[in-house]
Amino acid sequence: MSHFRIGRVESDTGTAYLVYTEVANWVLLQEGSDLTLIDGGYPGQAKTVLESIRAIGARPEDIRGALLTHAHVDHLGGLAKLQARYGFDVYMDPIEVAHARRDYLQQADVGDIAPIAYRPRVLRWLTAVTPLGVLSRAGLPDAQAFPEPLDLPGRPQPVAAYGHTDGHSAYLANDGAVLVSGDALVSGHPISSVAGPQCIGDAFQHDVDEARRSVESFTTLDATTLFPGHGPMYRGSVAEAADRALNR
Numbered sequence: 001m002s003h004f005r006i007g008r009v010e011s012d013t014g015t016a017y018l019v020y021t022e023v024a025n026w027v028l029l030q031e032g033s034d035l036t037l038i039d040g041g042y043p044g045q046a047k048t049v050l051e052s053i054r055a056i057g058a059r060p061e062d063i064r065g066a067l068l069t070h071a072h073v074d075h076l077g078g079l080a081k082l083q084a085r086y087g088f089d090v091y092m093d094p095i096e097v098a099h100a101r102r103d104y105l106q107q108a109d110v111g112d113i114a115p116i117a118y119r120p121r122v123l124r125w126l127t128a129v130t131p132l133g134v135l136s137r138a139g140l141p142d143a144q145a146f147p148e149p150l151d152l153p154g155r156p157q158p159v160a161a162y163g164h165t166d167g168h169s170a171y172l173a174n175d176g177a178v179l180v181s182g183d184a185l186v187s188g189h190p191i192s193s194v195a196g197p198q199c200i201g202d203a204f205q206h207d208v209d210e211a212r213r214s215v216e217s218f219t220t221l222d223a224t225t226l227f228p229g230h231g232p233m234y235r236g237s238v239a240e241a242a243d244r245a246l247n248r
């Protein structure tokens with residue numbers, strides 16, 4: 001899975017890039033030559049993350065720190081591999097740290113997926129993500145809680161968005177113009193039959209009600225572009241996108 005598409009949004013604080021792949025997305029915030037990486041795809045996508053960094057004319061050595069939305073394998077896997085190689089710090093919501101270290105795992109497992117695994121869409125997805133390491137339970141032993149202050153290139157600001165996992169975090173970038181929403185609000189998913197802003201399927205949510213409340217909190221944001229954890233970049237009012245997702 002080396003195919004990716006890059007969407008970008010410019011601002012006074014630098015450029016925000018959404019790297020979109022068919023299975024998972026990640027984000028690069030560039031300020032001068034310094035980078036913040038948010039999430040990093042599946043373990044098997046670490047090389048694709050490196051390709052995407054080169055594609056914007058940067059180097060992995062430019063990463064000053066990384067952020068995690070949540071500790072699922074499709075967001076943490078590639079990031080953990082790159083952290084081990086390049087040694088940058090990876091920060092997240094304090095609640096998510098133990099999850100990232102794999103003190104416990106709040107991830108859909110075979111029992112959650114088996115009832116829907118007969119669907120062609122789910123089978124295709126499993127075929128695509130199995131070689132990328134979907135079954136990996138490896139964690140991020142060096143996971144850290146947000147420092148105070150959180151001073152990273154592009155000045156990302158955490159927005160608590162609990163529910164998909166207990167400590168899931170979204171991030172505002174570009175002075176609040178871009179919401180990096182992780183899996184709290186997506187614009188598509190390989191196993192979803194609909195396109196556009198939506199909540200991820202209940203089978204993949206740790207706490208469905210809390211996840212809904214997080215999306216409700218997005219309806220007060222001024223962001224004008226959504227960088228989701230899955231699905232393409234969405235340009236338009238994030239508040240309206242959140243509203244649409246809640247009323248599907």
Ligand SMILES: [Zn+2]
Pocket residue numbers: 024072074075183229230
């Ligand atoms: Zn995900």
